Amino acid sequence: MKQRLFTPGPTPLPEEVKLSQAREIVHHRTNQFKQVFQEVEEGLKYVFQTDNDVFLFTSSGTGAMEAAVANLLSPEDEVLVIGGGKFAERWAEIIQAFGGKVNLVDVEWGKGVDPLKVEEGISQNPEIKAVFTQLVETSTGAVYDIEALGRILRKTSTVLVVDAISALCAHPLHTDKWGVDAVIGGSQKALMIPPGLAFVAISEKAWKLVENSTSPKYYWDFKKARNALAKFQTPYTPAVSLIFALRDSLRLLKEEGIERVVNRHAELAKATRKAILAMGLKIFGENPSNVITSVTLPPQIDEKKLRRLMQARFGVQVAGGQDSLAGKIIRIAHLGWTDTSDIIVVISALEMALLELGYSVELGKGLKAAEEVFGESRRYRSR
Numbered sequence: 001m002k003q004r005l006f007t008p009g010p011t012p013l014p015e016e017v018k019l020s021q022a023r024e025i026v027h028h029r030t031n032q033f034k035q036v037f038q039e040v041e042e043g044l045k046y047v048f049q050t051d052n053d054v055f056l057f058t059s060s061g062t063g064a065m066e067a068a069v070a071n072l073l074s075p076e077d078e079v080l081v082i083g084g085g086k087f088a089e090r091w092a093e094i095i096q097a098f099g100g101k102v103n104l105v106d107v108e109w110g111k112g113v114d115p116l117k118v119e120e121g122i123s124q125n126p127e128i129k130a131v132f133t134q135l136v137e138t139s140t141g142a143v144y145d146i147e148a149l150g151r152i153l154r155k156t157s158t159v160l161v162v163d164a165i166s167a168l169c170a171h172p173l174h175t176d177k178w179g180v181d182a183v184i185g186g187s188q189k190a191l192m193i194p195p196g197l198a199f200v201a202i203s204e205k206a207w208k209l210v211e212n213s214t215s216p217k218y219y220w221d222f223k224k225a226r227n228a229l230a231k232f233q234t235p236y237t238p239a240v241s242l243i244f245a246l247r248d249s250l251r252l253l254k255e256e257g258i259e260r261v262v263n264r265h266a267e268l269a270k271a272t273r274k275a276i277l278a279m280g281l282k283i284f285g286e287n288p289s290n291v292i293t294s295v296t297l298p299p300q301i302d303e304k305k306l307r308r309l310m311q312a313r314f315g316v317q318v319a320g321g322q323d324s325l326a327g328k329i330i331r332i333a334h335l336g337w338t339d340t341s342d343i344i345v346v347i348s349a350l351e352m353a354l355l356e357l358g359y360s361v362e363l364g365k366g367l368k369a370a371e372e373v374f375g376e377s378r379r380y381r382s383r
Helices: 015-020 031-048 061-072 086-097 115-124 146-153 204-212 222-229 240-256 258-278 303-314 340-356 365-382
Strands: 004-006 053-058 078-082 101-105 128-134 159-163 182-186 197-202 292-296 316-320 329-333
Touching: 004 329, 004 340, 015 240, 031 053, 031 182, 031 197, 031 240, 053 061, 053 222, 061 086, 061 159, 061 182, 061 197, 061 204, 078 086, 078 115, 086 101, 086 128, 101 115, 115 128, 115 146, 128 146, 146 159, 159 204, 197 204, 197 240, 240 258, 258 292, 258 340, 258 365, 303 316, 303 329, 303 340, 316 340, 340 365
Parallel strands: 004 316, 078 101, 078 128, 128 159, 159 182
Antiparallel strands: 053 197, 182 197, 292 329, 316 329
């Protein structure tokens, strides 16, 4: 049976990206690799919408989060972390591991942050060096107003650090225009390559913190990364095959155009949510993203049984909830190399699985709602 991923990472891969990893390996200290790495750096600047350096690490996205903390902070530094989910908690845990002092802006899971609370927190504690947040909190699906936060912080010496691991290319992110000082990205999301690469775009404002950081670091050292990048190299051995795959995925994204890529994700998200509502289910959270649709399950539906059934019977894999949301929601990703046909498949699988588990749903009602969204979109684009 064909397996289809609707998880928020890893995501489906284009054929070109799969094939690029089958090429003969090249040595990473050669002119051939440098040429590829130069193209990759230019492509990353395009998708990050920045003129600043974008550093590449062979790691998961969490590695790049730790790299940002290790290079921007010193022990005892005061920071502000915007709460609201599992990955906000991860920021706090990493910062505390490096001896930082976390001030938390409490956000109910599934809701967005009020930028005024952030402004208030900064004004009350001028010692705060940085604000750490998500563009999309992947554990809930909520999207945060990074543009508003940038307007607030660009007037201060406090830097804005954004985890955009799941949201990069799925949501608008104008790094330089919005005044975002450090952006974290990951390979296995909308960038459409396997897990294993992570990225940090860093501004000159943030670089001042790098220069003064006393936190221990070796592999994650931004100064080493900047020196190597000047020669289109990495300080240590990179994941060469993944970098070739990234080169090809970035070419595809540039051909499509970043605005169209974002709009594609928005359309898939809209169709999915319309379908879920048509089935009589509820969307979890108040500000859902283009990355995932979080679906609140009826009390009689066992989340694990539902996900197992969808995978075993239909080859469709969705994600469950995390921590306090475990067993209460499923998360359907519409991310990366996903199209309208994929959404039709996941909605159909969900309808049939729910019916088999005893939930009263009219087969085809969700499909009809999704198809109407796609139909309206096609008509609009054909005018």
